[in-house]
Amino acid sequence: MKIVADANIPFVRECFSSVGEVQVLSGRDITPQAVAEADALLIRSITPVNEGLLAGSIVHFVGTATIGFDHVDLDYLERNHIGFASAPGSNANSAAEYILAALLEVGRGHRIQLEGKSIGVIGVGNVGSRVARKCEALGMQVLRNDPPLQRRTHDLQYVPLAALYGCDFLTIHTPLTHEGIDKTFHLADAGFFSSLKPGAVFLNASRGAVMDSQALKAAIRAGRLQAVVLDVWEKEPSIDTDLLEMVDLGTPHIAGYSYDGKVAGMIMIYNALCAHFRLRPTHTIEDFLPQPDVPRLEVETKDLRDEELLAQAVERIYSIQRDDQNLRQIAHQPPDKRGRYFDDLRKHYPVRREFQNTMVVLDKPREGLARKVRGIGFQVPGWA
Numbered sequence: 001m002k003i004v005a006d007a008n009i010p011f012v013r014e015c016f017s018s019v020g021e022v023q024v025l026s027g028r029d030i031t032p033q034a035v036a037e038a039d040a041l042l043i044r045s046i047t048p049v050n051e052g053l054l055a056g057s058i059v060h061f062v063g064t065a066t067i068g069f070d071h072v073d074l075d076y077l078e079r080n081h082i083g084f085a086s087a088p089g090s091n092a093n094s095a096a097e098y099i100l101a102a103l104l105e106v107g108r109g110h111r112i113q114l115e116g117k118s119i120g121v122i123g124v125g126n127v128g129s130r131v132a133r134k135c136e137a138l139g140m141q142v143l144r145n146d147p148p149l150q151r152r153t154h155d156l157q158y159v160p161l162a163a164l165y166g167c168d169f170l171t172i173h174t175p176l177t178h179e180g181i182d183k184t185f186h187l188a189d190a191g192f193f194s195s196l197k198p199g200a201v202f203l204n205a206s207r208g209a210v211m212d213s214q215a216l217k218a219a220i221r222a223g224r225l226q227a228v229v230l231d232v233w234e235k236e237p238s239i240d241t242d243l244l245e246m247v248d249l250g251t252p253h254i255a256g257y258s259y260d261g262k263v264a265g266m267i268m269i270y271n272a273l274c275a276h277f278r279l280r281p282t283h284t285i286e287d288f289l290p291q292p293d294v295p296r297l298e299v300e301t302k303d304l305r306d307e308e309l310l311a312q313a314v315e316r317i318y319s320i321q322r323d324d325q326n327l328r329q330i331a332h333q334p335p336d337k338r339g340r341y342f343d344d345l346r347k348h349y350p351v352r353r354e355f356q357n358t359m360v361v362l363d364k365p366r367e368g369l370a371r372k373v374r375g376i377g378f379q380v381p382g383w384a
Helices: 012-018 075-080 092-110 127-137 147-155 189-193 213-221 241-246 257-277 306-317 319-330 336-348 367-375
Strands: 004-005 023-026 039-044 063-064 082-086 118-122 143-145 169-172 199-203 224-232 296-299 357-364
Touching: 004 012, 012 023, 012 257, 039 257, 063 257, 075 082, 075 296, 082 257, 092 127, 092 199, 092 224, 092 257, 092 306, 092 319, 118 127, 127 143, 127 367, 169 257, 189 213, 213 224, 241 319, 296 306, 306 367, 319 336, 357 367
Parallel strands: 004 023, 004 039, 039 063, 063 082, 118 143, 118 169, 169 199, 199 224, 296 357
Antiparallel strands: none
């Protein structure tokens, strides 16, 4: 069996060589010629999979090590009896931790106390549901908007989008869809931004085209938003560097790039490929996850507020400021090299472990703080 795989899937050669010959390529170098004689194709989000890529190939299985699959033409795969698997939920906790890091950083930078503030979560699937729970752990008031879930469950916790316009924070976690009653393309348009509470904070870590970048820039120029955090951009990797200069935090589509999430996604499509070809899997996630760099973190509480202590703890594990600073260097690249620079930031992204791998030990009892630390994902002694 020949397998063509994105080089940005960790351990893909080490894992999948147990079932076939693996050729590793950059995601944007996966071409029709590269997959012509491949039995299986393994990708991440930057490789569009459609008739243009697969026509004439012998590919029988496609796996994307991501939770989203708007880059895959599922109708084409089904018509041609090509197996497919994604990795739902694999990096959801990573993306939720990214949002927590962003909220704490914005709170610290703008002197906003998060506890007691309201946040509207648009899209309450694998990522959004985790964001909601972590925000509630901080003492935030969470409003949830998810029309498909509301219709399916009739649960009154899912409110109309307009009910979120008065929130202090809004964060988007929807897939990108271009048609239907739940179309999300440019969901955050000029009307959306003009409806928000003046001074709201806007975050997007879903897909770039869920927001209208020009409308967002107009809202920022008009002073309607207190802060903006973007991990995703329209027309990636050729992002709008003017918009980057305007936002408070900008990162290169890496919210879900924790090492734990990447390895989990890899194992999910490995198991799916084995099932498709009726092979026995020989690897598990434990074969590839190393010990964390920070297994134990001792926190001196002093007289600091809970949120400052939480921000310091999170920063020890994941510095969102570093990702922001690295992306801002794109402005110093020649225009024709900026797309490659953006991709390289993702391709060579450093190991980032999730909070669950670290035990946080407080120097003195503070039950409320300990509850928040545990609520956002860390281990805390004495808490099951």
